[in-house]
Amino acid sequence: MAGIGGxxxxxxxVGWGLLNAVVVIYALFPVLWIVSLSFKxxxxxxxxxxxxREWSLENYKNIFSTTEFTRALINSIGIALIAxxxxxxxxTMAAYAIARLDFPGKNLLVGVSLLIAMFPQVxxxxxxxxxxxxxxxxxxxxGLILPYITFALPLAIYTLSAFFREIPWELEKxxxxxxxxxxxxxxxxxxxxxxxxxxxxxxxxxxxxxxDFLFAISLTSTEQSRTVPVALSFxxxxxxxxxxxxxxxxxxxVITIPIILFVLFFQRRIVAGLTSGAVKG
Amino acid sequence: xxxxxxxxxxKRYPDxxxxxQEVDLEIADGEFVILVGPSGCGKSTTLNMIAGLEDITEGxxxxxxxxVNEKAPKDRDxxxxxxxxxxxxxxxxxxxxxxxxxxxKVDNATVERKVREAAEILDLSQHLDRKPxxxxxxxxxxxxxxxxxxxxxxxxxxxxxLSNLDAKLRxxxxxxxxxxxxxxxxxxxxxxxxxxxxxTLGDRVVVMRGGxxxxxxxxxxxxxxxxxxxxxxxxxxxxxxFVPATLENGSLRSVLGDCxxxxxxxxxxxxxxxxxxxxxxxxxxxxEDAALLDASALASGGRFTSQVDVLxxxxxxxYAYFTLTGEQAASAxxxxxxxxxxxxxxxxxxxxxVTRLSSASGAVEGASADIWFDTDKVQLFDPSTGRxxxxxxx
Numbered sequence: 001m002a003g004i005g006g007x008x009x010x011x012x013x014v015g016w017g018l019l020n021a022v023v024v025i026y027a028l029f030p031v032l033w034i035v036s037l038s039f040k041x042x043x044x045x046x047x048x049x050x051x052x053r054e055w056s057l058e059n060y061k062n063i064f065s066t067t068e069f070t071r072a073l074i075n076s077i078g079i080a081l082i083a084x085x086x087x088x089x090x091x092t093m094a095a096y097a098i099a100r101l102d103f104p105g106k107n108l109l110v111g112v113s114l115l116i117a118m119f120p121q122v123x124x125x126x127x128x129x130x131x132x133x134x135x136x137x138x139x140x141x142x143g144l145i146l147p148y149i150t151f152a153l154p155l156a157i158y159t160l161s162a163f164f165r166e167i168p169w170e171l172e173k174x175x176x177x178x179x180x181x182x183x184x185x186x187x188x189x190x191x192x193x194x195x196x197x198x199x200x201x202x203x204x205x206x207x208x209x210x211x212d213f214l215f216a217i218s219l220t221s222t223e224q225s226r227t228v229p230v231a232l233s234f235x236x237x238x239x240x241x242x243x244x245x246x247x248x249x250x251x252x253x254v255i256t257i258p259i260i261l262f263v264l265f266f267q268r269r270i271v272a273g274l275t276s277g278a279v280k281g
Numbered sequence: 282x283x284x285x286x287x288x289x290x291x292k293r294y295p296d297x298x299x300x301x302q303e304v305d306l307e308i309a310d311g312e313f314v315i316l317v318g319p320s321g322c323g324k325s326t327t328l329n330m331i332a333g334l335e336d337i338t339e340g341x342x343x344x345x346x347x348x349v350n351e352k353a354p355k356d357r358d359x360x361x362x363x364x365x366x367x368x369x370x371x372x373x374x375x376x377x378x379x380x381x382x383x384x385x386k387v388d389n390a391t392v393e394r395k396v397r398e399a400a401e402i403l404d405l406s407q408h409l410d411r412k413p414x415x416x417x418x419x420x421x422x423x424x425x426x427x428x429x430x431x432x433x434x435x436x437x438x439x440x441x442x443l444s445n446l447d448a449k450l451r452x453x454x455x456x457x458x459x460x461x462x463x464x465x466x467x468x469x470x471x472x473x474x475x476x477x478x479x480x481t482l483g484d485r486v487v488v489m490r491g492g493x494x495x496x497x498x499x500x501x502x503x504x505x506x507x508x509x510x511x512x513x514x515x516x517x518x519x520x521x522x523f524v525p526a527t528l529e530n531g532s533l534r535s536v537l538g539d540c541x542x543x544x545x546x547x548x549x550x551x552x553x554x555x556x557x558x559x560x561x562x563x564x565x566x567x568x569e570d571a572a573l574l575d576a577s578a579l580a581s582g583g584r585f586t587s588q589v590d591v592l593x594x595x596x597x598x599x600y601a602y603f604t605l606t607g608e609q610a611a612s613a614x615x616x617x618x619x620x621x622x623x624x625x626x627x628x629x630x631x632x633x634x635v636t637r638l639s640s641a642s643g644a645v646e647g648a649s650a651d652i653w654f655d656t657d658k659v660q661l662f663d664p665s666t667g668r669x670x671x672x673x674x675x
Contacts, residue, residue: 173334174367177438178381178428179355188380192371 031256037249045246059250063235069251071223072231077258079141079227080209083148087205088198090149091156096186096194098157099164100172110157117154125218132219139221147215152205159204163197164190199266206262210255228255283345283435284310285331285468290340292326292492300326302492303340311466313459315483317473318515319621323492324472325440331470332438333357345435355384360429364441366421368413368428375400375409378427385432399427402461419450426461436468443478455481476516480504488512490617506674510667511614513562513660519600519635520618523610526561526661533583533659535561536607536632540583543657546671550661553670560610560662565600567658568636570644571651582653587634592646601644601652603634614667 037045041056063069097103098110128147129138137143167190175185191198213229220226226234232251235244285308292301301323308314316324329335331342333354342349349357360381368377375396382392400406403423413421422442429437442458443451459482462469473479479486480500488495488503488511496508500516507513513521526535531547533540542550571584585605593600609632636652644650661670 168365168367170363170365170367171369174361174363174369174428175380176334176354177332177359177361179384179432181353181355184384189369193369 034249034252037245038253040246042243042246045243059246060254063247063251063254068223068234069228069231069254072226072228073255075141075225076210076227076229076255079144079148079225080206082141083145083152083209084202084206086145087149087152087156088202091153091160091201091205092191092194092198094153095157095160096164096190099161100169113154113157117151117158121151121214125214128215129218138219139225141225143219144215144225144227147219148209148212152208155208156201156205159201160194160197163194163200167193203263203266207259210259283468284308284312285436285470286341286343287327287331288341288343290327290330290342291338292323292330292335293338300492301330304489304494306487306494306497308468308470311468313462313469313471313482313484315471315473315479315486316489317476317479317486318489318495319617320474321491322489324474324487324489326492327489328361328438328440328470328472331436332359332361358434359436359438360432360434361438361440362425362429362442364444366413366425366442366445368421368424370413373410373412374405374416374424374427377413377424378431381428381432387432395431396427399431402430402464403427418446419454422446422454426458430461430465430467433465434467436470437462439469439471441473442471444473444475458482477518480516486516488515490614506672507660507669508672509614509669510560510562510612510662511618513662513669514615514618517564519565519637521562521564521660522634522636523615523662524561524563524605524632524634525608525610525664526559528555528557528559528661533561533656533661536605537561537583537585537654540656542659543581545657546659546661549671549673553668553672555661555670556663556665558664559670560612560615560664562660562662563654563658565635565637567655568601568638569653569655570638570642571653572643573639573641574653579653582656584651584653586649586651589644589646589648589650592644594640597640599638599640599642599644601636601638601642601650603636603652604630605632605634606630607632610664612662612664612667 033050036050036052038059039055039057040047040052041054041058044053047053098106124147132138132143137146171189171193172185175189176182180188211229212227213233216227216230217233220230223231228251232248235247235251285306287304287306289303289305290301291299291303293299304323304327306314316327318324326335330337331344333349333352337350344357344359369380372380378396378399379392382395387395396409397406400409403426405420405423405427408416408420408424413424416424422445425442439458443454446454455478458471471478471482473482483500485497486500486503487497490511496503496512498506503512503516507516507521510523514523524535524537526533528550531542533542571579587603587605589601590604591602593602636654638644638652642650659671662668663670
């Protein structure tokens with residue numbers, strides 16, 4: 001590697017560095033802007049300064065002072081975690097079957113699940129609204145968890161089956177010879193090896209559920225099950241004439257934190273090349 | 282420990298392809314049996330059927346006198362070593378070896394003891410806490426063996442366990458596999474495509490071709506008395522030379538000149554209803570430099586003179602290669618062997634011949650040499666069926 005790196009000219013390095021810097025700034029500037037906004041007091045909110053002239057935690061105090069935001073935060077975390085857990089468990093089993101078994105209608109199944117993932121969600125909102133109202137699921141946790149699972153599962157199955165295909169089949173045969181039932185072979189040999197895939201999928205599904213706005217605003221009506229993205233849109237200032245931008249910025253910063261934690265936590269488990277040493281090498 | 286009996290075992294795939302056809306094999310308790318053949322001959326399928334990884338279409342498989350056709354692999358109490366070792370990468374060496382015992386719900390103390398014993402036998406004691414990815418090929422192979430031996434199964438099945446090792450290590454591991462099997466006395470079925478492994482390891486060798494067993498016997502017996510062209514060509518390295526020949530009143534006419542058959546060969550031929558056109562097979566070691574032999578020896582064999590193409594001196598012997606003008610011996614079996622060896626598309630006119638001469642031979646590359654061959658050791662085959670016309674049980 002050193003030799004290849006050394007062959008690069010300084011000019012090239014500077015060029016790449018600049019390009020990278022531009023991309024990073026372009027991606028992170030809005031985030032920094034939101035963070036900056038969230039620390040401004042209501043008086044200086046619209047002064048256009050990038051660095052707040054007076055730092056204040058006023059906005060953070062505000063959003064946590066009412067149940068509107070805290071309740072939404074609990075809803076978001078609860079709904080996203082439950083939907084992720086269920087989608088990953090079912091996705092793992094389905095992906096394993098798709099990667100390992102040849103059953104009639106396999107391609108059809110994969111095709112249909114892809115179709116669901118590609119379906120425009122907007123077109124499903126009104127029917128879902130009607131269905132959930134008549135079933136009594138409207139404005140409940142399950143009322144959001146179900147559509148989330150529906151849309152997250154194809155994604156989970158797709159990602160996971162790619163990981164399962166990477167696992168040498170001989171490991172499973174070996175486990176069978178060692179006296180494992182198919183269930184034991186899956187739990188003790190295949191699943192641990194698919195762990196990086198499972199965690200990757202979990203992150204993707206969680207982010208999908210966490211970020212969803214469309215379903216959340218259409219299928220909820222009260223604080224009881226309203227998630228954070230929706231709650232944000234309902235934010236008003238403490239008085240009718242006050243700009244809620246500061247509170248929204250603070251809330252936006254707060255809801256980014258769980259995602260970052262989630263990714264950091266699982267990222268450490270995504271160890272590349274976990275299967276190395278299983279066969280040949 | 283148990284004997285394994287295959288009673289007319291066949292394997293037919295859903296698409297109708299017959300992978301294994303009516304294999305009859307009785308493996309005695311403690312015996313080391315090798316299944317050998319070119320790729321696609323059904324040897325691995327046969328092993329997988331014994332293991333329970335593939336269903337048996339027809340026939341019966343008995344382990345220890347019990348029919349096990351319908352039993353899952355875990356209920357057959359046999360262990361398997363895979364070509365790729367199939368070690369569990371997320372477990373340490375110790376956990377890998379303990380895995381079968383843990384599944385069998387053996388108590389901790391026993392697991393600990395058995396793993397330590399196995400590790401000692403296989404010289405793995407200092408590697409117990411390492412992950413497979415940090416081991417060398419040979420060590421991984423030993424861990425795979427260890428996982429098989431810890432629970433003292435009724436039988437070991439090995440699917441080309443040495444083919445991923447480099448040549449030197451393979452020879453070394455071959456001896457240790459053999460020693461281990463003797464030490465444990467466990468019935469072993471070993472699959473390989475390498476005839477050297479087959480010759481050196483097994484008590485008995487089963488040669489397979491296209492899903493059909495060609496011959497079963499001790500390695501030396503297969504070498505001396507191959508039942509057909511395929512076995513003759515497959516067993517032995519360098520392999521037997523095949524030359525088309527014509528039988529005429531007890532003498533044999535070929536590019537190696539005319540020679541009279543010995544009484545022994547003639548008697549065998551009489552019983553075999555031999556056709557006129559045959560394929561003559563001679564092993565390389567049954568040739569000798571005529572200059573080194575006395576008159577009485579020379580009189581009892583055939584002789585030919587030809588130019589030495591290539592001469593390889595091995596120190597103990599010399600291998601002389603010749604190309605004789607004439608049609609190559611043609612038969613389906615020989616073609617398959619050539620295809621398996623990858624030499625079917627090597628251009629070559631005439632009959633190539635490999636001879637093993639004494640190191641004292643004065644043969645020189647490019648010069649003509651006078652070569653004698655032992656007519657009593659000649660094997661004759663029927664070109665249409667491949668049958669050995671000179672086959673004898675003795």
